[in-house]
Structure formats: structure tokens, C-alpha cells
Amino acid sequence: MPGKSRHNPEQLTTYYYPLPTTHHPLMFRVSRKIEFCYGHRLLGYEGKCRHLHGHNGVVVVTIEVSELDDRGMVLDFGDIKRVVSQWIDEHIDHRMILSREDPAVPALEALGEPMFLLDVNPTAENIAKLIYDFASAEGFPVVEVQLWETPNCLATYRSGR
Ligand SMILES: [Zn+2]
Numbered sequence: 001m002p003g004k005s006r007h008n009p010e011q012l013t014t015y016y017y018p019l020p021t022t023h024h025p026l027m028f029r030v031s032r033k034i035e036f037c038y039g040h041r042l043l044g045y046e047g048k049c050r051h052l053h054g055h056n057g058v059v060v061v062t063i064e065v066s067e068l069d070d071r072g073m074v075l076d077f078g079d080i081k082r083v084v085s086q087w088i089d090e091h092i093d094h095r096m097i098l099s100r101e102d103p104a105v106p107a108l109e110a111l112g113e114p115m116f117l118l119d120v121n122p123t124a125e126n127i128a129k130l131i132y133d134f135a136s137a138e139g140f141p142v143v144e145v146q147l148w149e150t151p152n153c154l155a156t157y158r159s160g161r
């Protein structure tokens with residue numbers, strides 16, 4: 001029955017290339033890199049990071065939308081820089097990011113050292129979350145914040161969607 005063979009081109013379309021019944025929506029995504037310096041130390045940790053030390057951190061803020069604006073953009077990179085970079089500059093750049101529980105806090109406070117205190121350990125993971133939460137609260141459709149603590153160590157905080 002040559003007309004009903006599975007090699008018939010019309011049937012190939014039917015059998016081998018069905019339209020997908022479910023699919024994920026396609027999205028546009030842009031990222032902005034921001035560099036800053038910070039100091040910290042980790043409590044309850046036995047490695048080198050239990051001592052006060054610093055990092056040249058690189059944070060990458062990623063924004064995602066399903067439709068572009070009138071300019072054909074997800075968002076102006078300048079807007080992320082203006083809002084997020086400014087907050088980083090004013091609050092955590094060149095500061096000690098420490099746990100509120102850290103016994104070093106009163107001594108640094110007495111010396112007038114600038115600090116940013118967290119309710120949690122100031123790991124790269126928690127600093128990534130701090131920046132994610134700030135950017136989200138400012139209304140950016142942020143889906144992911146990555147913090148490169150060193151050129152080899154990356155922590156990511158991202159939306160589960
Ligand atoms: Zn560190």
C-alpha cells in the first residue's frame with residue numbers, strides 16, 4: 001500500500017513533527033555587571049573566611065521580560081546602573097558586611113568604620129540575595145543575581161519560576 005506508507009511525506013509531517021501541546025513562553029533577558037569592594041567574615045566557619053578580609057566582588061543582575069518596550073529594549077542598562085549601582089555604592093561598597101551577631105561589630109563601630117549589618121551570615125549567597133531583594137523591591141523584573149566573590153567562586157540567587 002504505497003499511499004499509506006510511513007514514508008509518505010504528508011504522513012511524515014503528521015507523525016514526526018507534531019505541534020507542541022505545551023511550551024514555555026519565550027523571554028528576553030539582559031544582565032548588568034557591577035563591581036564593588038567589600039569586607040566580611042563568616043561566623044561558625046572554620047576556614048580562612050572566619051577572619052576579617054576583603055573581596056573585589058562582581059555582581060551580575062539579570063532582568064527578564066516577555067515583551068520589549070517601545071525602544072526594543074528589556075530595560076535601559078543605565079536604569080539598572082543608576083538604581084542598583086547607586087545603592088551598592090552608598091550601602092555596601094568599601095564597607096564591612098557583617099552579621100549583627102559578630103563580636104567585631106562594637107569594636108568597628110567604636111572606630112567609626114562603615115558597616116552593613118545582616119541578620120544572617122554575610123556569605124556570597126546572602127549578599128547575592130540582599131541585592132536581588134533590593135532590585136526586586138525597586139520594581140525591576142529581576143530573575144537572578146550572581147555574585148562572583150573571587151574570579152573562581154560564584155554564588156547565585158534566583159527566582160524559582
Ligand atoms: Zn570572603
